[in-house]
Amino acid sequence: MIDLKRIRAEPDLVKAGCAKKRIECDVDRILELDEGFRGLAPKIDELRSRQKQAGKEIPKASDERRAELLGEQKHIKTELKSLEAEMASIQEELQPLLLTVPNLPAAEVPDGADDNDNVELKTWGTPRVFGFTPRDHVDLGEAQGWLDVETAARIAGSRNYITMGELARLEHAVLRFALDMMIERDFSPAIVPVLVRPEPLWGTGYFPGGGDQIYQTDDRDDLYLVGTAEVPLTSIHAEKIMDVKDLPIKLVAQSTCYRREAGTYGKDTRGLYRVHQFQKVEQVVIDVADEAKSTKHHAAILQNAEDLLQAFELPYRVVNVCGGDLGAPQVQKFDVETWMPSREGYGETHSASKFHEYQARRLKMRYRDKEGKVHFCHTLNNTVAASSRILIALMENHQLEDGRIAVPEALRCYMGGAETIGKVLD
RNA sequence: GGAGAGGUGGCAGAGUGGCUUAAUGCGCCAGAUUGCUAAUCUGGUGACCCCUUCGGGGGUCCGGGGGUUCAAAUCCCCCCUUCUCCGCCA
Numbered sequence: 001m002i003d004l005k006r007i008r009a010e011p012d013l014v015k016a017g018c019a020k021k022r023i024e025c026d027v028d029r030i031l032e033l034d035e036g037f038r039g040l041a042p043k044i045d046e047l048r049s050r051q052k053q054a055g056k057e058i059p060k061a062s063d064e065r066r067a068e069l070l071g072e073q074k075h076i077k078t079e080l081k082s083l084e085a086e087m088a089s090i091q092e093e094l095q096p097l098l099l100t101v102p103n104l105p106a107a108e109v110p111d112g113a114d115d116n117d118n119v120e121l122k123t124w125g126t127p128r129v130f131g132f133t134p135r136d137h138v139d140l141g142e143a144q145g146w147l148d149v150e151t152a153a154r155i156a157g158s159r160n161y162i163t164m165g166e167l168a169r170l171e172h173a174v175l176r177f178a179l180d181m182m183i184e185r186d187f188s189p190a191i192v193p194v195l196v197r198p199e200p201l202w203g204t205g206y207f208p209g210g211g212d213q214i215y216q217t218d219d220r221d222d223l224y225l226v227g228t229a230e231v232p233l234t235s236i237h238a239e240k241i242m243d244v245k246d247l248p249i250k251l252v253a254q255s256t257c258y259r260r261e262a263g264t265y266g267k268d269t270r271g272l273y274r275v276h277q278f279q280k281v282e283q284v285v286i287d288v289a290d291e292a293k294s295t296k297h298h299a300a301i302l303q304n305a306e307d308l309l310q311a312f313e314l315p316y317r318v319v320n321v322c323g324g325d326l327g328a329p330q331v332q333k334f335d336v337e338t339w340m341p342s343r344e345g346y347g348e349t350h351s352a353s354k355f356h357e358y359q360a361r362r363l364k365m366r367y368r369d370k371e372g373k374v375h376f377c378h379t380l381n382n383t384v385a386a387s388s389r390i391l392i393a394l395m396e397n398h399q400l401e402d403g404r405i406a407v408p409e410a411l412r413c414y415m416g417g418a419e420t421i422g423k424v425l426d
Numbered sequence: 427g428g429a430g431a432g433g434u435g436g437c438a439g440a441g442u443g444g445c446u447u448a449a450u451g452c453g454c455c456a457g458a459u460u461g462c463u464a465a466u467c468u469g470g471u472g473a474c475c476c477c478u479u480c481g482g483g484g485g486u487c488c489g490g491g492g493g494u495u496c497a498a499a500u501c502c503c504c505c506c507u508u509c510u511c512c513g514c515c516a
Contacts, residue, residue: 054496
């Protein structure tokens with residue numbers, strides 16, 4: 001959500017932001033409703049003021065005066081009722097509309113319609129040239145007896161996976177490495193619910209708009225399975241006014257993530273790339289409303305992801321996500337894409353988002369500065385490691401000709417010291 | 427799941443229809459004072475919305491929503507939530 005006052009003051013800027021993001025939003029209707037609201041508000045306030053005044057006088061008044069006042073009060077009451085009804089109908093239309101206004105993209109966000117227009121900022125490492133025909137992660141996993149997609153589908157439907165044995169151990173290793181690395185970098189670990197009420201989803205910007213991708217439990221409970229720990233983590237301090245001394249708050253959590261992947265039929269159907277359930281370690285930063293600080297945090301959480309990939313010896317690139325590929329809540333987003341030989345290209349593994357106060361305003365998450373003034377916080381988040389996609393990269397990039405997988409040094413301490421996993425395949 | 431008790435400002439906590447402008451304490455801020463960062467005293471200290479001639483004026487908010495009333499923190503209904511006991515349970 002952005003400030004209604006800002007929409008009022010700079011409607012053209014807001015419209016330009018919507019256009020850049022390719023998001024439709026009826027800014028003019030919002031302005032119309034706002035005008036109606038502001039016409040009505042003073043009238044209602046004045047009537048209430050008179051009502052309050054009379055309320056104080058009545059107990060002390062003489063009998064005639066009291067009768068006179070009571071008559072007046074009846075009048076005020078009916079008038080108020082109709083004005084309040086009018087006000088309610090305005091709010092009923094205005095509030096949901098406000099929740100659809102996207103955050104304004106930064107000037108540094110490239111123009112563009114979709115991910116083809118994202119701009120590459122840097123690359124690290126060189127995609128490996130294989131001296132043999134490399135296998136993809138599904139072939140490798142199945143041949144090693146580590147990966148069972150068919151059984152997963154029988155148990156849980158399509159787009160699911162089961163890892164077993166050394167691959168399951170590698171998955172745990174990745175997650176533990178990610179968590180430990182972030183704890184070392186002063187992020188506070190948390191274990192959070194992944195089944196949440198609607199408010200955190202509205203607050204973080206997944207509702208409205210992202211509802212298609214979210215599993216709802218059923219009609220008995222108003223509960224939803226989150227697609228990322230960002231949702232509960234960012235919501236921890238909702239509805240609070242924190243002290244500036246307590247900021248920044250840096251959080252890290254591993255969670256299971258659930259995604260419906262509606263509208264992706266036939267896309268990335270093979271293997272682990274697009275699945276309904278996976279494990280992810282997520283980093284969240286909450287700090288003061290300061291653009292320079294937000295930008296610094298943004299760079300830092302991106303660096304955290306890069307450092308992990310470098311430790312895993314995986315080639316990657318960083319892209320500046322263009323307007324049309326940016327979600328409604330983000331000011332700017334850097335995606336990290338890791339080299340995946342079977343795709344003969346880079347695949348998205350991390351997504352570093354900067355929100356300014358968009359989420360905090362929706363979550364009512366504020367802080368008091370040194371002067372005692374209250375402001376909405378700034379929030380940011382990024383993936384540290386999403387297990388399934390990282391596994392693709394690890395298996396495919398580090399495979400040996402004989403079908404074993406080399407374990408990057410950084411992960412060996414979580415793998416009982418193993419330098420490779422798997423048996424020699426025919 | 428059953429029974430009971432709660433939810434009031436940053437925190438604790440009083441308040442059972444109009445004298446509430448939400449007491450009081452703690453915390454916080456400012457000033458005074460003492461050879462010090464401690465103590466004491468004095469004063470100040472909520473969020474949000476609308477209007478403004480920028481001095482200020484008005485309104486809303488006591489978990490959330492609805493209702494009764496001229497008037498609701500206070501009475502009624504629904505929901506959320508916390509705690510205690512019982513039941514079930516990893």
